[in-house]
Amino acid sequence: MMFETSRRRSALLCHSWQFKLCFVWGGELVSTLTSSILQMGLIWHLALTTGSSSLLSLASLAGFLPIALFGILAGALVDRLPLKRVLIGTDLFIAAVGAALTIASLAGSLPAWLILIALFLRAVGTSFYTPASQSLTPHLAPPEHLVRLSGVTQAIQSGGYILGAALAAVIYPVAGITAMIVLDVLGALFASLAVLAAQIDAGGLDEADRSLPFSNKVRELFSEISDGYKLTRGHRGLLALLWCGFVFAFAFSPLAALFPIMTL
Template sequence: MANKKWKKEFYTLWSGQAFSVLSSSILQIALIWHLTATTQSAFVLSMASLAGFLPNAVLGMVAGTLVDRMNRKTVMVVADLFIAAVSLMLVVVSWNSELPIWFVIAVLAIRSVGTAFHSPTISAVTPLMVPTEELTKCAGYTQSLQTIGYMVGTAFAGILYPILSISNMVFLDVAGALIASGTVMAIKIPHLEKPAATKVKTSLWQEMKYGYVALRQEKGIFALVWIASAFMILYSPINALFPLMSLDYFRGTTLQASLAEIAFSIGMLGGGVILGILGGIKNRGIGIPFLIALMGASISISGLLSENGFWVFTFLCITMGLSVPFYNGPVTALMQEKILPEYLGRVFGLYGSIASFAMPIGLLISSSFADSVGVNKWFFLSGVLIIGIAALCLIIPSIRAIDKEVK
């Protein structure tokens, strides 16, 4: 890391990404609202959600392997521009007729293909630019920028959707992609010189296997990946169930339901900022389980509240959000530190796939459980199980000692 200008390069990169996240959030929310207003169909919304994550989940490892084969700077630019170009198809189709529902869903799916390439690339590029000791802090800043982008994007979508057409929102998305691509092209990303052994021509399947082997050799990281999948199965439905807790269990208003969502986002933003400034708990083998347990305790206590406990629930939502960056950031940084750079694309691709597949599994389990016994009881049970996952982290020796031998 001889480049003393790494901060300028990193913040330039992520300022562009912030514009991209903002504009993409505006369009994504607008498309969901368009489907809602047009169809009033829960099935269509489910299909749209499936289209948004399934390609990323299925292609994650393959896309990550291809990322490791190619110039990562080029991949980021092409992926951003590809997503924008796909969005422009909405404008072309809407010129002649109303947007068909199937076409909107198809666009969401194809955009997800671009994301499958973009997400592991930027995670793999970061350790080439940032000193190892700063990776956790940078993960905090990254989390903050993404949270701000999603929060502001959702708010802007609410303001702009009644005023602007979908076509105009597409042009915002294209502008965000162009800004993001411009910042990537403007910075210098260190060239990844691959070892001679990796230059031997191999098949895509062999390279995927090598990536898995590289992950498997890091026992602590390998264990954390599967811990993360179990955590995501329990955690991912919580946001989806916030409205049910607010409206049905606490008998609140739509304003109160929005406040719970905002409180969670504020917690995430605050956690990201604190992580960026302080760098998190130094002993990550202890810190990660502690933050998982904090999340679990907040969720579990929420399930024990009386029907008059909405404001306590709102405070607990802040605590839940606060713990997210302190879990995600250190896990990401550890992977960037311990996995050789030439394997990072496929490792982050695999990690993204596992997380994406865990989400629908969790939603399927939670929806059936919450409907039959009550959403508050699901909060309590899932919180207890998340605390159990934290305890499991402490039991696994390779996780406890994960900071002992950082490469």
């Protein structure tokens, strides 16, 4: 009797939203940490091997441009796909880019052009992973917990980036860029397994929307983007804040790209 009660409680826990979020957040923390380590590692590798400020600026552009190009469409596309597939697919895509870099680094030195392509492709995956990760919590958690959980999500992402940048400075001179790439691949695979273990069933279109012709789906996609912009424009403070963030990122990115050269 006690065993049966314990088994039922375990089954309920496995299907609770807290359990699912803990699994996904754990995988995301590891993935963000290893991704940040490699991101900083690649930048430092370019700075140390080339000493070129132009290449560092191109690396910054390669990491930022996909988010600017696909950011408008990514959120609307993610809303129309199962979140589990998006999260696992983007993680595996980023892992595949890392695996290709690993093979290239084992074969010889990493050329700068290959690093730029890898940074661009990783940013493409991130531009779809980020909105999927951000939209997961509202799908799973009750509305009264969303504000608090949003702070937890931001803390996980910020903590992973800050700690990853610090660890990159320690790992690069000790183990080299190849070890950092392998670490990133393992982190992406771990995050994919965490999403699988969470058994997420959220997002995607219903049966009626899936049966629509392709042209209607495209029309609805851009209609949703337009509605989202109109909704944002209706809140003047929010729209002004977004424009301030855009201007700051546009003005600060060229300077941030030169930090490794300045530090050296």
